[in-house]
Amino acid sequence: MDDAPLIQWIADNESLAQACQQWQGVSYLGLDTEFIRTSTFYPIPGLIQAGHDSQIMLIDPQAITDWTPFCAVLENPDIIKVMHAAGEDLEVFQRLLGTLPDPVFDTQLAVSFLGTDHCLGYQRLVERFLGIELAKDETRSDWLARPLSDNQIRYAALDVYYLNQLYPILTAQLADKQRQDWHREDCDSMIRNARQEPDLHEAWRDAKLAWKLYPRQLAVLRDLCLFREKTARQLDVPRNKVIHAASLWPLARYQPDNLDKLKRIERMTPAILRVHGQAILAHIREALKVPETELPERLPAPLSRRAKPWVEAIRNYCLTESEALHIARELIPVKLLANTLVRQYLDTGEFTATPPLLNALGSWRQEKILDNLVVHLNNMRQQSEES
Structure with a gap:
C-alpha cells in the first residue's frame, strides 16, 4: 500500500479557508489532534491533522486566528469525521473552538463491533487491517515546538492518512455484520456526552x-x-x-x-x-x-454478599451474549446493569427495565441485551422462589 501522503502545512487563515473550501465537497474527512497535557487541566493543542484520501493538511493552532471555516467543516452533517479513540480529541476541539465534529466515525469503536479488542491502539489497528507497521517514536513528542521535525510531520500526517484508508474497510465490514446502526448510535451518544458540561456540584459523588x-x-x-x-x-x-x-x-x-x-x-x-x-x-x-x-443523603453502599449470585449471573449472561454477537465484551456495561438491576431487585423483589437505565443504554443494547436479560433474571428468580 502506498505510504506517501501529500502534506500541506497550514499556518495562516487564508490557507485554512482554502483547504476548508475543498473539504466541503467530500463525504468523509480524517481528523486527529496532537496536544500536550502534562501540567495543565486543559489540553494544549499542538497540531490538528485533517485530510481526505492522500491530501493531508497539518494545521498549526498557534498561528490560526480565524477558525470559522474549519468549524463549518466540523459541523457539516454531510461530512463524516473519521477519528480514532476520539474522546480526548473532542475535548481539544471543544476547548479550542467551542464546537465539536459531528457526525463522527470512531475507528476504535468500529472494531469493537467487529469482535476486536475494545481498546485496540491505532498502531495495532493499522497493522491488523492494513498490514503496515507504524513507528511509535513520536508518540510523546513536544508538539508545541516549532519548527516540527520531519519525523513529527510524517508521524502526524500518517495518522490521518491511514484513517482515510481504514474508513471504507471498516464501513464495509460493519455493513456485512449489520452493525452500522449500532456504531452510529454509540458515536452519536459520544458526541452528546461531550457536549454536556459536567455538573461540578455533583463531583463529590x-x-x-x-x-x-x-x-x-x-x-x-x-x-x-x-x-x-x-x-x-x-x-x-x-x-x-x-x-x-x-x-x-x-x-x-x-x-x-x-x-x-x-x-x-x-x-x-x-x-x-x-x-x-x-x-x-x-x-x-x-x-x-x-x-x-x-445536608446530602448518604450514598448507597456497595452491593452486599447477598447480591453476589445475581451480579455473577448478569456478568455471565453479558459475556455469553457478547460472544454470540461477536462484539467486544466492553460494549456491554456490566457494572451499570448489575448495580441498577440488582439494587432494584433488592428493593422491589423483581427485575425491571426502568426509564433511566433505558436512556443510559440506548436502543440496540435494550433490544439485544437488556430486554432478554430482564426476562432471564426474572426466570431465575421464579425458579429460586419455587425451589
Whole structure:
C-alpha cells in the first residue's frame, strides 16, 4: 500500500479557508489532534491533522486566528469525521473552538463491533487491517515546538492518512455484520456526552469511599470537591495539584481545623498546603455550618454478599451474549446493569427495565441485551422462589 501522503502545512487563515473550501465537497474527512497535557487541566493543542484520501493538511493552532471555516467543516452533517479513540480529541476541539465534529466515525469503536479488542491502539489497528507497521517514536513528542521535525510531520500526517484508508474497510465490514446502526448510535451518544458540561456540584459523588461517610461529612466532601474542580479549571492545573484525590476522604472524615492537623492528611504536600491550605480549612469550616436540612443523603453502599449470585449471573449472561454477537465484551456495561438491576431487585423483589437505565443504554443494547436479560433474571428468580 502506498505510504506517501501529500502534506500541506497550514499556518495562516487564508490557507485554512482554502483547504476548508475543498473539504466541503467530500463525504468523509480524517481528523486527529496532537496536544500536550502534562501540567495543565486543559489540553494544549499542538497540531490538528485533517485530510481526505492522500491530501493531508497539518494545521498549526498557534498561528490560526480565524477558525470559522474549519468549524463549518466540523459541523457539516454531510461530512463524516473519521477519528480514532476520539474522546480526548473532542475535548481539544471543544476547548479550542467551542464546537465539536459531528457526525463522527470512531475507528476504535468500529472494531469493537467487529469482535476486536475494545481498546485496540491505532498502531495495532493499522497493522491488523492494513498490514503496515507504524513507528511509535513520536508518540510523546513536544508538539508545541516549532519548527516540527520531519519525523513529527510524517508521524502526524500518517495518522490521518491511514484513517482515510481504514474508513471504507471498516464501513464495509460493519455493513456485512449489520452493525452500522449500532456504531452510529454509540458515536452519536459520544458526541452528546461531550457536549454536556459536567455538573461540578455533583463531583463529590465520584470520590472514593464516599459511601462510608455520614451526611455532615458528605457536606464537607461536597464543598471540597467543588472547590477542587473550580480551582483546577481557574488555575489550569491538574486536580491533584489543588487537593489530591487520596486526601478527599480523610479530609471529609476527620475535618482538620488547623494547618498542623491538615499537614497530617494523606498526600497533603507542602505545595498544596502553601497555596491552598487556608482555603481548604475555610471550606471545611463553612461546610460544618450547613443546616441539617441541606445536608446530602448518604450514598448507597456497595452491593452486599447477598447480591453476589445475581451480579455473577448478569456478568455471565453479558459475556455469553457478547460472544454470540461477536462484539467486544466492553460494549456491554456490566457494572451499570448489575448495580441498577440488582439494587432494584433488592428493593422491589423483581427485575425491571426502568426509564433511566433505558436512556443510559440506548436502543440496540435494550433490544439485544437488556430486554432478554430482564426476562432471564426474572426466570431465575421464579425458579429460586419455587425451589
